Amino acid sequence: MNWLARLQHLDRRIIFLLMGLSILIPVLFPLPMSFEVDERVQNLYQAVERVPPGSRVLISADFDPSSRPELEPFFRANLDHLFRRNVKVVVVSLVPYAPGLVSPLLRVYGERYHKQEGVDWVYLGFKEGKELIIKAMGANMRQTFPTSYAGVSIDQLPIMNGIKQLKDFPLIVMVSSGSPGTKEWVVQVQAQYALNMVSSCTAVQTPDYIPYYKAGQLLGLAGGMPGAAQYEKLVGVPTADAMATRGVNVLNLGHAFIILAILVGNISYFASKRREP
């Protein structure tokens, strides 16, 4: 059995091991690597920059543990960006696993920037109903979320004064991993209320959402971990906190390994076919 045939019967666990190493090594020994910021992320950043200090931005934080590594870095950087500019933040979630991740982060960033809950930020929590909830928020935000996640009536929250429906927010940021997510927001309310929207989504969803960006339905789009890393770069997140920027090394080596595995697998397959009698 020649070496090409042996490659065809390689134990798949060796591939898993090498893949694991290609992720672990750049985590332990990061290489200095630069990357460019693409137009979509640049426009997302500019859309946030255009929000006047003191106004309120709605974030739909719809990520769960399975999409956390891709979306949490963006969410953190976005909170950094908004709080630094003294923009108030109203957060909602449309997926049931989000509150456990979103609520502690808001508290940490609120304390870091000395922001008061209910005045500078509020988490309205999770609401079941998927697209119907988005539609309902477009018509009447106060009826859809009568209380905050902490159980405080929306009428007693200074940050919600004057907010009746979605069009009262100058910008809506979607941090979404699935359905309901960016697509549902765009389809249900963007055109109807002419809302300014930007999105951070998982890498898998990015090709589906690029047409929304091209058509102007999204003002900016950060796709997956590279998008989050580019946003971290623009916001100037400190290296210690920049989880996505550190992950770019991992993506580079991981992708290089997968490309190599595909090439070697195909070459060995065709070579072993040619040697067959």
Add this chain to the structure above:
Amino acid sequence: MALPWYDIAGAWLAIFLTMCIFSFLYGDNPAYKFAEHLFVGVSIGIVVSEQWFGMLRPNLIDKLLEPSGPRAWLYVIPLVLVLFLFTKLTRKHSYLARIPIALMVSAFAAVKMTGEANGNLMVQVADSMPDLAAVYRTTYPHWIWNWDMDGAGVLSSLLVIIGLICCLVYFYFSVPHTGPLRYASRFGIWVLMVSFGASFGYTVMGRISLAYGRVLTLVGMDRTPDEAAQIHAPAASLISTVIIIVIIAAWRMRAPPEATVIDDG
């Protein structure tokens, strides 16, 4: 700041369960099964509690128990509809469940239809025919293909139009794909394949990102340096690995041979 013991225990448990799930890469085993079942149970628990505290209680139960306003009695209607859904459990009255299901389907279909037509169809169709004169103006002097603008230019705009038409031709089955239509539909397949390839590439990137997130947890780099020093994540990972190896070894020794078959290829 010192972390409470339950935070440290939680971090160790997360590391152990991550290693349990990773052990599936070696083969199916009891440690993996334990983590899998725990995950399913906890997931359902979270969903049920979030549904109760976030939806049912504030929107229905509280409004029935503490009625406010003359129309508060109307909340009895959704309560009855909810109860109708449970009649699916009986044979005699299961037909009652059709009423709330019909309401849900019709409401959802209406919302979907208007939204899709408005946000997905109209805007996207309008945008699929770019204004070539405007593209020329915005990308000049590199109007054919502008590297600084993500490849924007007249060429890529024309490719969008031709690709769209050819993809539509591929899905047009009312006439046989012969003559020029054959070439158009063939090009449509190529365009579809390119888009599938792009989606697959993004999917691979997403999966690597997820693995990166888990590796950060295993080496303790998803925490602040102060917290990481208290958790000792690398030690927890090592101990978890040893425990899982012992579990798999014990399982392989005790179970009959047919129950411990591990796919080696």
